[in-house]
Amino acid sequence: MDLRLSEKEAELRRRARDFVETHLIPHELDCEADDGLSESALGGIRSAVVEWRFNAINHAVADGGRGYDLFEQMLIEEQWGRATNALWDVPWRPSIPLRYGTESQKERYLRPACRGERRDAYAITEEGAGSDPSMVTTTAVRKGDGYVLNGEKWHVTTGDVADFFLVHAHVDGDPARPTVFFVDKDAPGVRLVRTPKYMHTFVYEHPIFAFSDVALGSEAVLGSVGGGNHLTREWFVEERLMIGARTVGAATRALELSGDFAKERRQFGKVLMDFQGVGFMLADMTAEIAASQALLYRVCWQAARTEMDPKDLHALASTVKLVCSEMAGRVIDRAVQIFGGRGYMRENPVERLWRDLRVDRIWEGTSEIQRAVIGNHLRKRGPGIFGA
Numbered sequence: 596m597d598l599r600l601s602e603k604e605a606e607l608r609r610r611a612r613d614f615v616e617t618h619l620i621p622h623e624l625d626c627e628a629d630d631g632l633s634e635s636a637l638g639g640i641r642s643a644v645v646e647w648r649f650n651a652i653n654h655a656v657a658d659g660g661r662g663y664d665l666f667e668q669m670l671i672e673e674q675w676g677r678a679t680n681a682l683w684d685v686p687w688r689p690s691i692p693l694r695y696g697t698e699s700q701k702e703r704y705l706r707p708a709c710r711g712e713r714r715d716a717y718a719i720t721e722e723g724a725g726s727d728p729s730m731v732t733t734t735a736v737r738k739g740d741g742y743v744l745n746g747e748k749w750h751v752t753t754g755d756v757a758d759f760f761l762v763h764a765h766v767d768g769d770p771a772r773p774t775v776f777f778v779d780k781d782a783p784g785v786r787l788v789r790t791p792k793y794m795h796t797f798v799y800e801h802p803i804f805a806f807s808d809v810a811l812g813s814e815a816v817l818g819s820v821g822g823g824n825h826l827t828r829e830w831f832v833e834e835r836l837m838i839g840a841r842t843v844g845a846a847t848r849a850l851e852l853s854g855d856f857a858k859e860r861r862q863f864g865k866v867l868m869d870f871q872g873v874g875f876m877l878a879d880m881t882a883e884i885a886a887s888q889a890l891l892y893r894v895c896w897q898a899a900r901t902e903m904d905p906k907d908l909h910a911l912a913s914t915v916k917l918v919c920s921e922m923a924g925r926v927i928d929r930a931v932q933i934f935g936g937r938g939y940m941r942e943n944p945v946e947r948l949w950r951d952l953r954v955d956r957i958w959e960g961t962s963e964i965q966r967a968v969i970g971n972h973l974r975k976r977g978p979g980i981f982g983a
């Protein structure tokens with residue numbers, strides 16, 4: 596078993612680290628102060644994304660993406676997760692189910708999205724449908740050759756900058772026919788309801804959108820009618836692995852910052868590091884990051900380099916998200932504690948990470964839902980895949 600990164604992988608990780616230091620971290624304080632970035636700052640980052648060849652890292656070269664496998668994507672996202680204010684979301688990664696589009700859907704949506712000319716947002720959640728998407732009440736009723744879409748979607752991440760949505764709806768109101776539709780944001784009947792404020796100060800928003808009698812052609816269906824759950828599950832798997840990557844990166848930055856502080860800050864005639872109460876916190880943080888990172892790397896390596904049953908990967912992706920996001924919450928909370936009053940100041944990256952990462956235990960399935968997925972797998976297939 597050879598656990599070393601290849602030279603190419605190590606170089607990719609170095610480049611991703613340079614990118615976050617050069618193009619994302621310098622914007623953190625402006626984003627915090629102004630609740631977002633100016634168009635010129637965003638334009639500068641977007642140009643750098645293309646220049647550094649970090650656009651659409653998750654899509655095939657034939658579709659205009661960079662063609663990185665899941666292990667390589669993880670190496671990149673782990674470094675980007677060091678940035679606060681979700682600045683890692685400025686480099687665009689079009690939703691993975693877009694690869695199932697027809698040739699004309701790819702020309703209209705995926706390829707421009709890979710180039711950065713268009714942007715998608717994935718809309719599943721509703722006021723009454725969160726952990727249980729079968730409760731979705733957005734309907735696409737058949738009319739002639741097409742559909743009429745009605746419903747309301749909540750927490751639509753990047754909905755402020757997206758120009759099209761992937762909307763998860765039930766055809767003719769039938770939960771047995773969940774289907775994903777392309778919906779252009781400027782289509783008649785699409786309306787911004789409101790843009791709520793959240794705990795964090797992310798670079799992009801999560802608005803609520805209403806869809807009232809939106810006329811869609813049959814070509815608006817992504818994949819097949821009734822195939823929505825399959826597409827959405829694939830999106831969850833990729834997103835859960837990348838949440839694992841980013842939360843490990845964020846926890847590592849919090850450890851480094853609080854460790855440096857503990858080596859310099861003096862109280863009672865000693866540096867904080869010399870108090871066992873602080874040293875033990877740093878030791879626990881280090882050990883927990885190391886264990887989570889080992890799981891993350893192993894699962895992403897298996898996903899990228901071996902043939903995996905999608906059901907096994909689904910359960911392992913839940914394990915990664917659960918372990919890494921819960922770990923990062925504990926680690927960053929200790930980092931805040933080590934900084935004392937300074938850890939509570941918004942100008943301190945650990946304070947921002949503390950707020951930023953809370954959502955990683957909620958979105959793309961809460962920690963309880965990840966446990967339910969793992970428990971379900973255990974019941975049906977046993978614990979085999981969770982070992983090495």
Ligand SMILES: Cc1cc2nc3c(=O)[nH]c(=O)nc-3n(C[C@H](O)[C@H](O)[C@H](O)COP(=O)(O)OP(=O)(O)OC[C@H]3O[C@@H](n4cnc5c(N)ncnc54)[C@H](O)[C@@H]3O)c2cc1C
Binds near residue numbers: 753801957959960962
């Ligand atoms: C900032 C942000 C961005 C988001 N972005 C998007 C997006 O882009 N697109 C999108 O579609 N959605 C998005 N979401 C929605 C997110 O995925 C949901 O909030 C999440 O899935 C939980 O659903 P809910 O909020 O309705 O909570 P609920 O499902 O109502 O759950 C409430 C509580 O009950 C628990 N619970 C529910 N069912 C069970 C169970 N079976 N066993 C044990 N406990 C259970 C949950 O774990 C939670 O603690 C976003 C949310 C946030 C906060």
